[in-house]
Amino acid sequence: xxxxxxxxxxxxxxxxxxxxxxxxxxxxxxxxxxxxxxxxxxxxxxxxxxxxxxxxxxxxxxxxxxxxxxxxxxxxxxxxxxxxxxxxxxxxxxxxxxxxxxxxxxxxxxxxxxxxxxxxxxxxxxxxxxxxxxxxxxxx
Amino acid sequence: xxxxxxxxxxxxxxxxxxxxxxxxxxxxxxxxxxxxxxxxxxxxxxxxxxxxxxxxxxxxxxxxxxxxxxxxxxxxxxxxxxxxxxxxxxxxxxxxxxxxxxxxxxxxxxxxxxxxxxxxxxxxxxxxxxxxxxxxxxxx
Amino acid sequence: xxxxxxxxxxxxxxxxxxxxxxxxxxxxxxxxxxxxxxxxxxxxxxxxxxxxxxxxxxxxxxxxxxxxxxxxxxxxxxxxxxxxxxxxxxxxxxxxxxxxxxxxxxxxxxxxxxxxxxxxxxxxxxxxxxxxxxxxxxxx
Numbered sequence: 001x002x003x004x005x006x007x008x009x010x011x012x013x014x015x016x017x018x019x020x021x022x023x024x025x026x027x028x029x030x031x032x033x034x035x036x037x038x039x040x041x042x043x044x045x046x047x048x049x050x051x052x053x054x055x056x057x058x059x060x061x062x063x064x065x066x067x068x069x070x071x072x073x074x075x076x077x078x079x080x081x082x083x084x085x086x087x088x089x090x091x092x093x094x095x096x097x098x099x100x101x102x103x104x105x106x107x108x109x110x111x112x113x114x115x116x117x118x119x120x121x122x123x124x125x126x127x128x129x130x131x132x133x134x135x136x137x138x139x140x
Numbered sequence: 141x142x143x144x145x146x147x148x149x150x151x152x153x154x155x156x157x158x159x160x161x162x163x164x165x166x167x168x169x170x171x172x173x174x175x176x177x178x179x180x181x182x183x184x185x186x187x188x189x190x191x192x193x194x195x196x197x198x199x200x201x202x203x204x205x206x207x208x209x210x211x212x213x214x215x216x217x218x219x220x221x222x223x224x225x226x227x228x229x230x231x232x233x234x235x236x237x238x239x240x241x242x243x244x245x246x247x248x249x250x251x252x253x254x255x256x257x258x259x260x261x262x263x264x265x266x267x268x269x270x271x272x273x274x275x276x277x278x279x280x
Numbered sequence: 281x282x283x284x285x286x287x288x289x290x291x292x293x294x295x296x297x298x299x300x301x302x303x304x305x306x307x308x309x310x311x312x313x314x315x316x317x318x319x320x321x322x323x324x325x326x327x328x329x330x331x332x333x334x335x336x337x338x339x340x341x342x343x344x345x346x347x348x349x350x351x352x353x354x355x356x357x358x359x360x361x362x363x364x365x366x367x368x369x370x371x372x373x374x375x376x377x378x379x380x381x382x383x384x385x386x387x388x389x390x391x392x393x394x395x396x397x398x399x400x401x402x403x404x405x406x407x408x409x410x411x412x413x414x415x416x417x418x419x420x
Contacts (some may be wrong), residue, residue: 010398016416039319049233050232051233062237069332089209097344099239102211121146124152125152130189135251138252139153149288192347212371260292277392
């Protein structure tokens with residue numbers, strides 16, 4: 001993972017083969033001490049996708065293998081107890097151009113990842129546990 | 141719906157269970173008197189999706205029920221006759237990670253919605269009726 | 281294609297029937313001498329989609345016809361040898377709200393395209409040939 005702070009204050013983040021997008025975004029935010037919003041495209045080798053089951057209040061996990069176009073990576077990073085928490089959803093394209101997607105737990109870049117990151121101060125948004133869903137939701 | 145104007149001038153908009161994304165975005169824009177561009181992720185309980193039929197020049201409506209990951213919410217708000225007009229497209233993820241999507245007429249948040257909003261002055265873009273499509277298209 | 285530089289420095293780009301999104305974005309960047317990041321929605325008549333085959337190191341091409349909602353257009357423009365290079369991924373919605381997607385080689389707008397463009401200086405990011413993939417990847 002490489003990144004560059006652009007003159008506009010935004011960051012360009014480049015992911016390389018083997019990189020996990022979630023870990024890279026977390027490391028980036030920790031190092032730069034910024035939260036923020038991101039979007040990006042690229043290609044993945046596999047991904048562990050999530051779907052939140054509202055009845056059990058737990059995520060289903062589904063690892064998908066194969067080489068995929070990363071058609072959309074979208075999400076945000078906020079700090080909770082001084083640690084960055086990455087929330088990302090992705091949509092993947094298969095060889096036949098069909099698509100799948102979900103919450104992204106982890107994955108591996110096959111070719112590249114090209115991400116634009118709009119930073120916020122690390123303390124502008126945080127998350128607090130929500131009793132109804134058992135999830136940590138935005139708080140500001 | 142809650143929102144926070146960030147130090148960068150951008151807005152973070154949080155949707156809560158029961159919220160209709162279109163209504164919330166419209167109310168937000170009306171209250172802040174801003175147009176702009178948004179993207180976001182979250183989860184929906186149902187959505188009324190649209191597909192524009194170019195022959196009849198009307199939208200097909202298709203209500204989809206079930207709990208969905210909101211994989212991508214993307215669009216913009218411009219003012220027409222002093223009223224905000226929200227144009228949003230979404231992509232939803234099902235339990236098996238398959239995806240569907242369309243123009244968003246209305247919907248209901250099941251868990252949360254996390255939106256970043258880039259504001260513009262309310263008068264920088266508007267819409268005017270297009271004779272060919274019968275739709276209101278951007279004008280500036 | 282029309283565009284407007286907003287007071288924030290961002291650009292709104294409007295595509296019209298017949299426009300090829302890739303050609304328009306390239307012409308825009310060449311004329312304004314800016315690179316940058318974009319996202320947008322709209323509707324397409326057809327698209328030539330790509331999927332990168334990591335074994336042959338070549339893109340598969342798949343032209344899809346029919347009228348589609350453009351659910352997500354996402355990507356970036358950087359300059360290589362003084363020429364803008366557009367890298368875009370798209371997700372399309374069909375009449376039944378099913379979705380397909382891929383790398384976008386070319387396409388044709390059916391109704392409209394509404395794009396927000398965040399500019400960067402033309403020389404902030406470039407691309408260099410990567411020996412492993414035979415693709416031109418970000419360099420900064």
